[in-house]
Amino acid sequence: MTDRQTDLDARISRVAFNADGLVPAIVQEHATHEVLMLAWMDAEALRRTLTTGRVTYWSRSRGVYWRKGDTSGNIQVVKGARLDCDGDVVLLEVAQTGPACHTGTRTCFESDLSRDDVGDRDLHPVVG
Known part of the structure; x- marks a missing residue:
């Protein structure tokens, strides 16, 4: 095994894969930091x-x-x-060519869930 393979194995071993052997990968446009999509990876996909x-x-x-x-x-x-x-979420910074979403939109996060009264809600409740 080469030093490069050993280094890669060590980096991948830091990932806390779930019970199905998967980790969510958030994908962000490198240049703009726009969140494009979320998908799943196992150790081989990450490798x-x-x-x-x-x-x-x-x-x-x-x-x-x-x-x-x-x-x-x-x-x-x-x-x-x-x-x-x-260690349980991967953030991928990418240079995206074309739309990221399978629907043909730039990002998978086109649907806005915010409400008109968003400023009236307590978004950071005190816990505990």
Whole structure:
């Protein structure tokens, strides 16, 4: 095993995959920091992503790997990858070509759940 493989294995071992062996990956446009989508990865998808520079995900519904853009042309090139403080969420910074969402929109987060009276709500309740 090469030093590079050992280093990659060590980085992937820091990820706290769930009981199904998956971790959510939040995808953000590198240049604008716009949140584009959320998808799932297992250790192999993360390994492929970090070694090839193109994002690979695990499809929970189809049970297969899929590399973003292979059929649509809307590729994601990895510019950075971060792990949250608990190790259970990956943040991928990408250069996105075309729309990120399968619906054809730039981002999967087009639906606005906020209300007109958002300022009247206590968004940060005191806990405990």
